[in-house]
Amino acid sequence: MTDDAGEGTRGPGDSNLAAALGKNRSFVTQITNPAYLVPIPAKHVSIIFEICHLSGAERAAFLEAYGRAHPGRLRAPHREARTRTVTVTVPDLGDDKKNRALEQLVVDFAAQLARYAESVG
Numbered sequence: 001m002t003d004d005a006g007e008g009t010r011g012p013g014d015s016n017l018a019a020a021l022g023k024n025r026s027f028v029t030q031i032t033n034p035a036y037l038v039p040i041p042a043k044h045v046s047i048i049f050e051i052c053h054l055s056g057a058e059r060a061a062f063l064e065a066y067g068r069a070h071p072g073r074l075r076a077p078h079r080e081a082r083t084r085t086v087t088v089t090v091p092d093l094g095d096d097k098k099n100r101a102l103e104q105l106v107v108d109f110a111a112q113l114a115r116y117a118e119s120v121g
Contacts, residue, residue, distance in 0.1 A: 016104055020051045020111045040066070042073045050111060086110070 014028040021027070021044050030038040040048065045066070049059055067074060088106055093099050 016108055017048065017051050019108050020047050022112070022115070039070055039073070042070075045074070047111065047115075051108070 014025045018025045030036045031040045
């Protein structure tokens, strides 16, 4: 789910996921490291799918395993959140790695804004 940085370390994907979940990186470590027995809260599943870009098959396998590990936690069948596409023009930073990082920041920010809008509205 996150970049493999080795046992006891945090991968670069942890920061993106932590920001999208509104949590710190140690929380991501706890839910992604098999050494910890911390379950992934059901409310975070759709965000994880979005941020980690899981395929349909990966999502189905995850949901099956999640259901076995935590019976009844996902009370209703998981539904894909409705989405809309919004185009944002950003500068070309002249470097593929920097451009990808900027794109991920925009995606993460949009996810945070959507969660905020849902919580107040």
